Amino acid sequence: MTVVADETDTAPEKKKRSWEPVIVAGGMAVAVVAAFLSGVLEILLTPLRAGDVVSIWRGDAIGSGGGPPIGLAILLAMLANWAIAWFAVGTTGKRWALAPPWALWTLMMLFAAGVRTDEGDYLIGGDDWVALVMILVGSLTFAVYSYRMILRRIPGGPASNAR
Template sequence: MTIEAPVTSSAEPAPPQREPSRALEIVVRTGGIVVSVVAAVLTAFLELFLSPLRIGGIPIGVAVLATVVANVALSWFAVTTVGRRWGLGVPWAVWTLIMFFAAGVRTTEGDYLISGDNWVALVMILVGSLTFAVYMYRLILKRPPVTKQ
């Protein structure tokens, strides 16, 4: 008595892989830009509110740390969802404009949102913009993957 293994045909074609539709790609990219802009606005205001935080009258730099973490996350999200390097520019511009507005425009009472003696806020603006710039610089230095044709 011999036991025979079932015969399988290796000549069967593999199921075709569907490419994502162009419309879905546009929706994802647009949604990524919108979400990254909203996140940039929210994190910018959160960072502005954290900048005058003090413990025992001494300013702490928690806003600077929050800025670095948030801007790296924003950069990664924007580039990943858009799929292009230019996706980083939109949240970077929005975040920077909010910071410039906060530092340079007076309220109706004549006050600035960020005063010149708030070193935490000034460092936060510098480090936040540098975080975007360093992320972009690293993307520029990264070589695109080589595709075989």
Template sequence: MTAPETVEQQQPARAPREPWHGWDTVVRVAGVVVAVIATLVTAVFELELTTLRSGGVSVLRNGESLWTSGGFLIPIAIPVAIGANLVIAWFAVTVTGRRWALGPPWALWTLIMLAAAGTRTTEGDYLLSGDNWVALVMILTGSLAYAVYSYRMILKPVAAKATDSGLSGSL
């Protein structure tokens, strides 16, 4: 006598469903959107850090704002700009799988910095003054971070071909 058939044995096996092919596009668009939002947030944060001065820590203990103090400029915005821009560039290219994804965050960051450097307040002051060396170096190095990442992406196929052909030792 045989055992009664279970429910799994009575139903014919179904082939696994194919995943929807549109997910690739959704992930690419979402990756670019996240990279653009991250660029917007970090650019504003970097601009705020350009005016941070050494006296800010002492007035913070008194309950005052970091930006109302004196002292020398602290160049913390420079490494933050370099690191954040490299991470955003890596994220955009890695998530989308496309090199063009580097363009929107780079363009947005550059436009925000140019707008901040060229915009006057209602009192006639510039948002980023010409005597704020931290802001000027941050704009230069932040844009160079995107440029260096882009340049390294351009060189990647050349480096792979050079090692495949055995020319890497002779260069």
């Protein structure tokens, strides 16, 4: 006895496939915007010092307070970049989805460290150890996520072929 599949059985799968490009594009857009925003926030937080907790409330600029530097930008780079990588790959179901946010974030950091403003200043100076460690840790976070993704299966996303 032969069982013939009804055409309505494949309708949900066809509908899922029709939304796949929209989900992939939306996931990539959110991941790229998140990488940009986290990069800007991390650059702004690199000069943060212990005395800034009080001086910021008075309206002073970040970095104007005294005390030792606080490595909040380093922690933020590690956590945000891991979350962005997880979101990009998990939402799209594609391994290549890690590359655009990683490239944007890295290019932003290289631009901030290597381009002078009109006044002759760098956004990230060579003597700012917090910023230099933040660039290293942030890029290594993407690299470690990529390496772990190579070693194991990709998480199931809407575009994955997992059933």
